Amino acid sequence: MPPLHIATFTCDVTPPEDHPLCGGWITPVRVVDDPLRALGVVLLGVGKPVVLCAVDWTGLRNEAFRIWRKALADAAHTTPEHVSLHCVHPHNAPFADVEAEKLIAAAKAAKSLDLKYYAECVRKSEGALKAGVMKAVKFTHIGTGSAEVKEVASNRRVLGDDGKVKFTRTSATKNKEARDAPEGLIDPRLRTLSFWDDDKPLAALQFYACHPMSYYGDGRVSADFCGLARQKFQDETKVFQVYFNGCGGNVTAGKYNDGSKENRPVLRDRVHAAMVAASKDTNRTEVKEWDWRFEAVKLPPRKEASFGEEESTKALNDEKAAAAKRNNAAYQLAWLKRKDTPIEVNCLDFGGKVLNLFLPGESFVEYQLAAQKMREDVVVNVAAYGDDGPGYIPTAKAYLEGGYEPTVALSGPGSEDILHAAMRKLLKAEGKGKP
Numbered sequence: 001m002p003p004l005h006i007a008t009f010t011c012d013v014t015p016p017e018d019h020p021l022c023g024g025w026i027t028p029v030r031v032v033d034d035p036l037r038a039l040g041v042v043l044l045g046v047g048k049p050v051v052l053c054a055v056d057w058t059g060l061r062n063e064a065f066r067i068w069r070k071a072l073a074d075a076a077h078t079t080p081e082h083v084s085l086h087c088v089h090p091h092n093a094p095f096a097d098v099e100a101e102k103l104i105a106a107a108k109a110a111k112s113l114d115l116k117y118y119a120e121c122v123r124k125s126e127g128a129l130k131a132g133v134m135k136a137v138k139f140t141h142i143g144t145g146s147a148e149v150k151e152v153a154s155n156r157r158v159l160g161d162d163g164k165v166k167f168t169r170t171s172a173t174k175n176k177e178a179r180d181a182p183e184g185l186i187d188p189r190l191r192t193l194s195f196w197d198d199d200k201p202l203a204a205l206q207f208y209a210c211h212p213m214s215y216y217g218d219g220r221v222s223a224d225f226c227g228l229a230r231q232k233f234q235d236e237t238k239v240f241q242v243y244f245n246g247c248g249g250n251v252t253a254g255k256y257n258d259g260s261k262e263n264r265p266v267l268r269d270r271v272h273a274a275m276v277a278a279s280k281d282t283n284r285t286e287v288k289e290w291d292w293r294f295e296a297v298k299l300p301p302r303k304e305a306s307f308g309e310e311e312s313t314k315a316l317n318d319e320k321a322a323a324a325k326r327n328n329a330a331y332q333l334a335w336l337k338r339k340d341t342p343i344e345v346n347c348l349d350f351g352g353k354v355l356n357l358f359l360p361g362e363s364f365v366e367y368q369l370a371a372q373k374m375r376e377d378v379v380v381n382v383a384a385y386g387d388d389g390p391g392y393i394p395t396a397k398a399y400l401e402g403g404y405e406p407t408v409a410l411s412g413p414g415s416e417d418i419l420h421a422a423m424r425k426l427l428k429a430e431g432k433g434k435p
Helices: 062-076 098-106 115-133 176-180 224-237 263-280 309-316 323-337 365-374 396-401 415-426
Strands: 004-012 037-044 050-055 083-087 137-139 141-148 157-159 165-168 189-197 200-208 240-245 283-286 291-297 343-350 354-358 379-383
Touching (some): 004 115, 050 115, 062 083, 062 098, 062 115, 062 323, 083 240, 098 115, 137 189, 141 263, 157 396, 189 263, 189 379, 200 263, 224 240, 291 415, 309 323, 343 415, 365 379, 365 415, 396 415
Parallel strands (some): 050 083, 200 240, 354 379
Antiparallel strands (some): 004 037, 004 137, 037 050, 141 189, 141 283, 157 165, 189 200, 343 354
């Protein structure tokens, strides 16, 4: 059997001055505090090449996701279903939905994305991947490790005694009640999947579930504390690092973050400390093959009139409405337009012992915990923020609890059962317990 190979690639995807940030809902680019990157690995040697890529952007939705994914697939001589493309989700960063931007332009609303700049970023990442594959190196082992991230994550949805959301704990808050409330449901562990040539480390993927925002809205571009932790660890180790945000849709740093600029490096260092600890905890295993599986799902659109085509079109064309409301309406219309185009959920399986699950949208942390419970007998790493067409993917129960996320989630409560079925199939969890 031929040896396995890995290639790494990176390119700069920092937006230019005045480019919209977070879909045009906040102050556009004024200055760059640290660059944004598209980072990825290509695995070669078993069937079709597999591409795993994370971009320091807020999100890639619908057509924007599919265009970029296909470009990476073409560059790697594989199929789009063998590419898992994700976003880290900082907010002082671009948010891309090509179809939505076309609708926004037609309605003469505030721009959400420069399409030429987006296309340039796609081309740059495609070129970087091609160049990276030419320098692919042999790998013989994978490594897995994990460590607790202390005093970073907290659940955003703080429930009252009646079981309803009492208040939303935002990424940054000085509110004493929000800071004093318990962490709530989170996954406190950062997990690492590393690639080795015998005892030489070649690259590592990091997985951790939390909104990666310390502060934003000031026009200062940044990969924020998770991206900065990744870069700090790479600079120290000289080992290529890719950071994947886990199911952090309802998880923020709000309990531990007052939004002060001084707190960003504090949060960075807490995530970085877990990367160091997980690296020291690494267990290496020789590998000779892998299995790549994917499952197509269609998540049901919301049934409420406010999410429908008529109301969304009206909101988009309302010249008196705020930019955020108009642009959000365009995102809703773009989602409705693609509702019959499925989303692929992916799984990279190393010998049935290390499973890496790749999910769409801003999935709630419950999905990550469910995946781990489905296969308690093995290592399960989870990334979310793939195709972000549906936006938030709450649990079915969350729609009844209220709170912020269900007011903007574009898929309905039926999504949970659909995703769980796909997860169970991909993780080969039949008969191994239920979440």
